[in-house]
Amino acid sequence: TDMKKLRRNIVMQGILGVSIYGFSLPYTPMRRAQSSVWFDRHKISQDCPEHLESIDSMCDHLSAIVQEEIRAVIPKHRMVIGGFSMGGAMALNLVWVLLLENASQWPLPELLQFHGTADELVFHSWGEETNSPLKKAGLNTSFHSFPDLNHQLCNWM
Secondary structure: OOHHHEEEEEEEOOEEEEEEOOEEEEEHHHOOEEEEEOOOEOOOOOOOOEOHHHHHHHHHHHHHHHHHHHHHOOOHHHOOOOOOOHHHHHHHHHHHHHHHHOOOOOOOOOEEEEEEOOOOOOOHHHHHHHHHHHHHOOOOEEEEEEOOOOOOOOOOO
């Protein structure tokens, strides 16, 4: 585990926040320049195949971190995994991998997705189209839209 990327903060009594940030990787949409990202992609487009090798590699890395935290301090039923933008996509992939590895060993909480309606980088419709098959697969999901929010966190988060 690259512990330099791991940040531990006591948020409040009994809650441990672990923040992991993207890694410096060659990023194809930026002409393979080094960028702080979770995985590579061929281009930023919904009609382009995912770069599965880089996603799988990062899922393996993050899964090891999750397992390490479970062994150290955090019971599975008290764990929350989330992310912003590419980190959100990585969180979805990671949870799916963990779900497949540990099918029915623990109940899944509701999957919450948030998306700004004015997002011009990752279109709002892409978020909706990500949520729909998850819901159809029987996962407990909810999709929340934020009017006029672009590709950013809102100020209350």
